[in-house]
Each structure stands twice: as C-alpha cells, then as structure tokens.
C-alpha cells in the first residue's frame with residue numbers, strides 16, 4: 001500500500017521544471033522530511049477526485065514555500081501566514097475552484113494565527129493542510145508556537161520553558177471550539193499505519209470542499225529530522241513518543257455542515273450601464289427637472305458659508321440642504337463637515353461654498369455667511385465673518401445681539417418656529433428658508449426638492465415644507481427697511 | 482445631466498464599480514470608513530463580494546488572492562492601515578498583480594489624529610514596502626476625481642499588471658460635491674497570466690520568488706523597464722495660468738484646491754502666479770517642472786506634511802530654479818490668506 005502511495009501522482013509535475021539546480025526529478029526536502037509524503041497524499045487525492053484543473057494550491061512561507069514546484073495545478077504563493085486570507089480572496093472570486101492552503105506551524109500558528117482563526121470562524125469553504133513539525137524548519141530550527149516544553153531549538157538553547165515562552169499551542173483543539181468549521185482532525189505520519197490515516201483525513205478535507213460543506217483542517221504531526229538534529233527513524237519515533245503525547249491524535253470536529261458562505265456570487269457578473277447607473281443613482285434625484293435660478297442680490301453671490309451649532313441640531317444637514325439646493329440650480333458647490341469623534345456630543349460645524357465658478361478651497365476661513373445655531377457658535381465665529389457679511393442667528397438658542405456693527409444680521413427664532421410646526425428637527429429647514437428669502441440665492445422649489453432628496457421619510461415632508469415657508473415668511477415680515 | 486451629491490469616499494466606490502471592480506476587502510478606519518460602508522451596500526448588488534477583513538494585513542492579502550484570479554478588486558484605508566498593508570503591496574508589486582488601494586490620509590505619526598494630512602507621501606509614492614518597486618499613484622483633489630481616478634486606477638492596474646494607489650486626504654474623502662457618473666467600463670483585456678481554476682491557466686503561478694540572484698535581478702530590471710514605460714506614458718497634471726507665471730505654485734490633493742483659490746486671488750491683485758498640480762505622483766511630472774523652470778523664477782510648494790513631495794520637486798529642478806516650501810502638519814490645513822501673504826513676501830524679495 002505504501003508503495004502505491006509513493007508512486008508519482010498525476011497531479012505532480014513529471015519533472016519539477018520550476019526547481020532550479022541540478023536535480024529537477026527530486027524534491028528540495030531533506031531526507032525523512034514529512035512535507036514530501038504529505039504532498040504526495042494531496043496530489044494523489046487530487047488525481048482521484050479529478051480536480052487537478054480546478055485546484056489552486058497556496059504555497060506558504062516555510063520549507064514548503066516551493067510547494068508550487070510539485071503540484072501540477074494552479075499555484076499562488078502567499079506572504080508568511082497569510083495563506084488563509086489569500087485563499088479567502090481566491091475562493092470568494094472562484095467558488096468552483098478547490099482551494100488548498102498548505103501551511104507550516106510557524107506560518108499558521110505563529111505569524112498567521114489570526115488569519116487562520118478568522119478564516120475558520122467565517123467557515124471559508126477551503127481545505128487547510130497544517131504541517132506541525134514543532135519547529136521553524138526553513139529559517140534554521142528556531143522555536144515554533146508548537147515547540148514542546150524542554151525542546152531545544154536555536155532560540156531556546158536550553159529548551160522551551162513554559163515560564164518564558166508559554167505552552168505549545170494546540171491549534172486543532174482551539175479551532176474546534178468555533179461554530180463554523182465542519183472538520184478538524186489531527187493525524188501523524190510517523191509510520192505506514194498513520195500515513196494511511198492521514199491519507200484518509202486529507203481526502204475527507206478535500207471532499208468536504210468539493211461538496212461545499214465548509215472549512216476543513218487537517219493538522220499533521222510531521223518529522224523534521226534536520227531541524228530536530230535526528231536521523232529520519234529517530235524523528236519518526238519522536239513524533240510518536242513526544243509529539244503525540246502532547247498533541248493528541250483524533251477527530252476534533254466533524255459535523256455535517258454546509259458552508260456558511262458557500263453561496264457567494266460568482267466573480268464578474270455582466271451588468272449594463274443602465275443597471276449600474278440606476279443602482280448607484282437609486283436613492284438620488286432621478287428627475288432632471290430644470291429649476292429657475294433666482295437672481296441673487298449682489299452682496300450674496302458666490303457665498304462662502306459657515307454653519308455652527310451643537311451636534312444634533314442638524315448643522316451638517318443644513319449644509320447639505322444648502323449645497324444640494326444650489327446643485328439643483330446648476331451652481332458649483334462644496335460641503336465640508338467637521339468629522340469624527342469630536343462631533344459626538346460636542347459642537348459641529350460645516351463649510352459650504354456656492355459659486356458660479358469652479359470652487360477652489362472648500363475650506364471657509366472668512367465666511368460671507370455665518371449660521372450661528374447656538375451661543376458658543378456666535379462667540380467663536382462672529383469675528384471671522386467678512387465685512388458686510390451676513391449672520392443668521394437662531395434666537396431660540398442665542399440670547400445676545402451680534403456685537404459687530406459692520407455685518408448684516410438676521411435674527412430668527414428658528415427652533416421656536418420649528419416647534420410650532422411640530423418638529424424641532426426642522427430648525428435647519430426654517431433657517432434655510434430664511435436664507436433663501438434673504439439672499440434670493442435659492443428658490444423655494446429648489447430647497448423643497450433638496451429636502452425631499454435628503455429627508456427620506458415621506459411623513460416628514462409636509463412639516464418640512466411648512467417649516468420652509470415659515471422661515472421665508474418670517475424674513476419677509478421682519479426684514480428691516 | 483444627472484449630478485449626484487456625494488462624499489469623496491462614496492465616489493471612490495462608484496468609480497470602482499463603474500471601473501469593473503467586483504470585490505472589496507477592508508478594515509474600518511476614520512476618515513476612510515465610508516468607502517467600506519458604501520462598498521458593503523453596493524458590491525453585493527452588482528454581483529460582487531464585500532468582506533470586512535480581520536485586519537488590514539488580512540484585507541490586502543485577500544485582495545492579493547482575488548487579484549490572482551483576475552478579478553478587479555480593491556481595498557481602502559488610512560495611514561496606520563497602509564503601514565500594515567505595505568508587505569502585501571510589495572508582494573503584489575513583485576508578483577505583478579493589478580489591484581487598487583485607496584489611502585485617505587490622516588494625521589501621523591502613530592495614531593496621530595483623524596484630521597487630513599499628507600504625511601503618507603513617502604510611504605506611498607516611494608514604495609513603502611521592501612524591494613525595488615513602484616506603484617502608480619493617483620491624487621484626486623475633488624469628489625468627481627475620486628470617482629474618475631478610482632475608475633481609471635483599475636484600467637492602469639490591468640494595463641501594467643501593477644498595484645495602483647489612489648492617494649487622497651480626509652477632506653477630499655469627507656467632503657461632498659456634485660458628481661456626474663462616468664461611463665462604466667464594459668470591455669476587459671484578457672489576462673492570460675491569472676490562476677482561475679481552469680485548464681487554460683493550470684500551469685500559471687503567481688509568485689514573487691526568484692531564488693537565483695541573476696534571475697531576481699532580471700525580474701527587477703524588467704520591473705524597472707515597466708516603471709520607465711509608465712513614467713513616459715502616464716504622467717498627468719493640471720496647470721493653471723502657468724504660461725506667464727513668475728512663481729509656480731505646486732501642491733496636490735486638498736492643498737491644490739487651496740492653491741487654486743490663491744491663484745485666483747493673486748491674479749486679481751496682479752501677481753503673476755500659476756499652478757502646477759500633479760495628478761499622478763508616480764509617475765511625477767518631472768519634465769513639466771523642468772519645462773516651467775525655464776520661464777518661472779521660483780517654485781512654491783505647499784503640502785500638509787514636512788515637505789515630502791517638495792523633495793521630488795527639488796530633484797526635478799536639479800538646482801536650476803529656487804524652490805520654497807510652506808507646509809502644515811498634524812491636520813492643520815493651509816488657508817488661502819496665509820499663502821497669499823507668503824507670496825507677497827516672495828514677490829517683494831524677487832523685486833529686490
């Protein structure tokens with residue numbers, strides 16, 4: 001039986017053409033190394049399942065970095081520890097491919113610990129072959145997360161101590177606690193009997209993927225004679241006697257699942273321009289209605305606007321309403337918010353530009369128009385306003401007059417008016433009404449349309465319309481001169 | 482024409498989808514999070530994949546995997562996340578994988594803050610990972626360009642089999658402006674090199690390994706040739722009033738918008754200034770700078786950094802014209818007023 005297994009499988013290249021050097025017939029592994037045997041078991045399973053063409057093998061970083069020398073299938077080489085993430089990207093793009101992530105213990109349990117944990121937890125429909133040889137083979141026998149207590153490596157010259165390095169990681173046990181994985185087994189390849197069990201486990205882990213069951217992982221205790229400083233037979237014995245004692249063989253999880261994310265859509269679905277555009281534009285104004293642009297008074301043309309108030313007063317929304325109304329009138333416009341945690345609970349402000357010309361800086365440092373929605377905002381920004389600029393003051397929240405004499409002022413109890421309308425939140429709509437009436441920059445229709453674009457809930461449209469009218473009316477009735 | 486009002490971060494996703502991108506892998510970070518949020522909303526609707534990865538390291542490697550299959554794929558983040566993605570970007574450059582990363586810069590170093598900054602220039606434009614590689618860097622300065630350049634990024638990535646980074650800042654990401662949706666890309670080039678689980682590509686390998694020094698040198702030389710071709714063919718910039726300008730202002734991203742206002746103001750006061758805004762940071766508009774140095778007296782560079790692009794301007798000038806730098810860091814954005822003041826001082830000096 002063993003002889004049959006060791007015959008070169010079809011899913012192996014005839015000659016290892018990618019391998020540099022003199023011996024393209026033999027592998028690069030040391031005599032007695034477990035990697036070669038495990039490769040053959042995988043290739044043989046690929047043969048038998050007839051999946052060579054659709055298999056994508058991910059080579060890790062470690063001694064098996066050159067797995068792609070051998071496997072006659074699609075090959076992708078991944079960064080150290082990242083094979084499960086790379087496999088996720090591949091499998092999600094190609095749900096019909098068979099993705100095999102081949103990883104050592106440094107790769108999987110050390111640097112890539114979180115990647116394997118998360119891929120397993122997502123239940124990616126991939127097969128992971130985890131070669132645990134209790135050491136970093138490739139870099140010269142340093143300690144691995146799986147190195148046994150007392151085991152000497154080049155970075156634990158006196159032997160691993162629990163006190164300094166902690167205990168060896170039992171990956172199979174750990175991952176078996178997760179909901180999503182369907183199959184996790186630990187096997188060994190120390191002798192023919194164990195190799196047969198390993199062969200079976202690998203097949204099952206691949207079969208699960210073919211059947212779309214979900215995440216499967218086979219942990220294989222594997223000899224590294226070179227790294228351990230042993231002969232091949234001593235190394236096999238050490239697998240049996242030392243490793244198997246700490247890393248108990250067995251099935252840790254075997255449930256009849258179906259992959260959590262098995263039904264992800266396939267790659268590049270053709271989609272027409274109209275479909276994309278209507279999808280992307282779906283929540284935006286579809287009517288390309290032409291609005292009549294009112295003639296703004298000279299002093300209020302191309303305004304740079306600052307809006308300030310408490311978070312929650314609709315400061316940012318007022319800015320958006322101004323910008324969107326202006327956009328509907330074919331103006332150039334920008335809206336720049338204060339963003340991030342500073343907004344939570346604290347003050348909010350935003351900058352709006354409306355112009356006939358292309359707008360340079362969206363930042364407003366010398367506003368032509370200031371909306372002071374509360375007292376601190378007036379205190380803070382009153383002096384920034386340009387000479388002859390306009391300050392709109394929400395007198396419901398500001399109990400003082402503007403101190404400057406060289407600016408225009410519009411005092412309006414916006415919050416009170418909004419309350420009367422029955423919706424405190426419409427304070428900003430009252431204010432934009434006042435602005436539209438005072439400057440003639442925006443029309444009633446453009447603002448109303450912007451309100452409807454932004455305020456999704458239809459039941460608020462009516463109160464908002466009333467608030468808008470009231471804001472305009474208030475200015476009409478109270479305008480000085 | 483239908484104009485949609487949206488944030489720069491949203492526009493990047495629109496551009497990506499119109500550019501044929503069908504997978505997004507990312508990890509949230511301010512001020513880039515709306516990109517992930519918008520992608521989460523739209524990608525599944527266009528038959529694509531959205532997945533919130535466990536980290537930026539995982540995200541870029543998922544992108545690496547998806548790009549290996551030929552899928553148009555992207556991720557986005559801000560400074561700290563980009564630092565983590567650098568290994569994956571280096572691998573992608575080495576393996577010649579086309580993919581797109583958006584970096585919405587914030588203040589650094591370290592956790593810094595979430596205000597807009599441009600301190601990632603060096604780590605992005607100079608290839609912040611290991612090895613002799615370059616990525617194509619596009620620098621939008623408005624919401625429309627967030628859409629258009631992200632779309633273009635996918636074409637450039639495929640054309641050159643190279644990572645492309647859209648480098649912008651918190652302001653361009655967070656601000657809203659009207660956008661006209663561009664035409665979607667509907668024709669895609671064949672990618673014979675991919676590994677897509679079919680007989681046709683079964684002999685393909687995606688890898689950045691070349692064990693023999695001579696082989697790796699050959700690979701590196703090939704990459705350098707590609708970067709040279711990119712430098713010759715893909716330079717993009719925008720200029721304003723440069724013909725008769727005595728002082729050329731230079732800046733990218735949000736700073737170039739401030740400089741645009743400065744130019745308008747300065748011209749109205751009779752100061753002969755012009756603006757040269759690099760749209761591609763790699764390739765850098767070196768020839769254009771040299772050409773302008775024959776007529777201009779001085780280059781004035783402004784950035785929200787310690788002068789990272791300024792170094793490249795000086796390299797391009799080869800000492801032939803004087804160059805001055807004015808910058809802010811930490812999230813402070815230069816104002817039109819203060820730059821105008823600087824310019825007035827410069828013009829007084831030039832007169833003397």
Ligand SMILES: Cc1ncc(C[n+]2csc(CCOP(=O)(O)OP(=O)(O)O)c2C)c(N)n1
Pocket residue numbers: 061062063064080103104105106107108133135136137138139144
């Ligand atoms: C980011 C990074 N860190 C470190 C290395 C160096 N390195 C290469 S292989 C390896 C350990 C591999 O050990 P393991 O996964 O156990 O595989 P083995 O060689 O034992 O089969 C390390 C640390 C690397 N390539 N990349």
Ligand code: SF4
Pocket residue numbers: 028029030032033034035063133137138223224225226227
């Ligand atoms: S060092 Fe160990 S794991 Fe690496 S090839 Fe040699 S025996 Fe195998």
